[in-house]
Amino acid sequence: MELSPTAYVILGLLSLGPKSGYEIKAFVDKSTRFFWAASYGQIYPELRKLSEAGLIDGEAKPAGGRRRTVYALTREGRKRLREWLAVEPDVLEMRDEGLLKLFFADATGGASAAETLAAKRRHHLEIVEQLRALEPLAAAKPERFPLLVCRYGIECNQWMADWCQRTAEELSAAEAGSKGRTA
Amino acid sequence: MELSPTAYVILGLLSLGPKSGYEIKAFVDKSTRFFWAASYGQIYPELRKLSEAGLIDGEAKPAGGRRRTVYALTREGRKRLREWLAVEPDVLEMRDEGLLKLFFADATGGASAAETLAAKRRHHLEIVEQLRALEPLAAAKPERFPLLVCRYGIECNQWMADWCQRTAEELSAAEAGSKGRTA
DNA sequence: GCATGCATGTAAGGAGTTACATGATTCA
DNA sequence: TGAATCATGTAACTCCTTACATGCATGC
Numbered sequence: 001m002e003l004s005p006t007a008y009v010i011l012g013l014l015s016l017g018p019k020s021g022y023e024i025k026a027f028v029d030k031s032t033r034f035f036w037a038a039s040y041g042q043i044y045p046e047l048r049k050l051s052e053a054g055l056i057d058g059e060a061k062p063a064g065g066r067r068r069t070v071y072a073l074t075r076e077g078r079k080r081l082r083e084w085l086a087v088e089p090d091v092l093e094m095r096d097e098g099l100l101k102l103f104f105a106d107a108t109g110g111a112s113a114a115e116t117l118a119a120k121r122r123h124h125l126e127i128v129e130q131l132r133a134l135e136p137l138a139a140a141k142p143e144r145f146p147l148l149v150c151r152y153g154i155e156c157n158q159w160m161a162d163w164c165q166r167t168a169e170e171l172s173a174a175e176a177g178s179k180g181r182t183a
Numbered sequence: 184m185e186l187s188p189t190a191y192v193i194l195g196l197l198s199l200g201p202k203s204g205y206e207i208k209a210f211v212d213k214s215t216r217f218f219w220a221a222s223y224g225q226i227y228p229e230l231r232k233l234s235e236a237g238l239i240d241g242e243a244k245p246a247g248g249r250r251r252t253v254y255a256l257t258r259e260g261r262k263r264l265r266e267w268l269a270v271e272p273d274v275l276e277m278r279d280e281g282l283l284k285l286f287f288a289d290a291t292g293g294a295s296a297a298e299t300l301a302a303k304r305r306h307h308l309e310i311v312e313q314l315r316a317l318e319p320l321a322a323a324k325p326e327r328f329p330l331l332v333c334r335y336g337i338e339c340n341q342w343m344a345d346w347c348q349r350t351a352e353e354l355s356a357a358e359a360g361s362k363g364r365t366a
Numbered sequence: 367g368c369a370t371g372c373a374t375g376t377a378a379g380g381a382g383t384t385a386c387a388t389g390a391t392t393c394a
Numbered sequence: 395t396g397a398a399t400c401a402t403g404t405a406a407c408t409c410c411t412t413a414c415a416t417g418c419a420t421g422c
Contacts, residue, residue: 035278085291085295089284090280091279093278094219095188095275100218107268145289145296152282163335189381205401209400223403227402227403248390249401250402
């Protein structure tokens, strides 16, 4: 049985400890979401499939009067996770509307570029802030790799934000220069 | 009428000059693909929709005996493109299986991390190479922004490749250190 | 009594890929 | 003659998001 990438996100998160669907979603939003997101619409059906495949095991654990199912990796699930981890990563995709708009900015004579760069920069800085808030939480846990990846996110997004600023400055300098020559 | 992001990729590419569907695909593969991909399955249906909406105009231009339709932006299409360029970019998504595998590498006791980092590094370096080959082509054109974005891609992927190497070295140093202490 | 959070789920649909089908042309 | 390239298109599918429905519990 072939597993979707999101199935492995779930297996991976459960390797850090048993969780309910709700907790998985909350965890994803505070961790992997920056490089691999997941929504309820994926998580709950996937939990059922993984459970049917015997890779995870659900146990009813009501909290208060609320029904609640907590899932844990089975031995087979842990094996599948480790097998996946040993295979070379393949998917590496980006969808960056800011870069797209910058790419086509000649269509506005470059007039749209400054605002596009500023918005992209804000976006990256926002992510940096969110990750910085998460960093101490990751540092407090026994696992080493989530912290490593968190720092990658911080540094990488900071680099991107800096590039935006640098480039915006170069563009406005070039513009001022050409205006100076014309005047 | 709402347009999909891919529709704007097409409008943007046509702003650089009239093209057939086939040429659009080839162009995407040599330019925007690194931050926004598109396949035939999207391009041809989208060309039809854009044509019906009056944003582009198709003209039969057989090359040799092959049937061939070349599309060009209409005035309305150019307007829509510029309107889109003036709006703040929104979508910024990443799917990085390498980071995902690194994030969960504690499940193998860290044993999988070195190979994951090496593979991710190779992947980024491959992209750097492809973009470097494209750079002189972009530089030769009258438009400024495609070259800018190409250089972003080169620098950014180089940064990511360097991070992988740096991190792999740190990990192996830490491992050697802990072994030294244990021995 | 009401907003918020916990908790589980589904339906509909958007977006995009892969694989295939078709057929002409060019060049070795 | 056969491979590669040009050229257009579709069907099936995966993946994922959004929006909604439901209902209990907690705390103000």
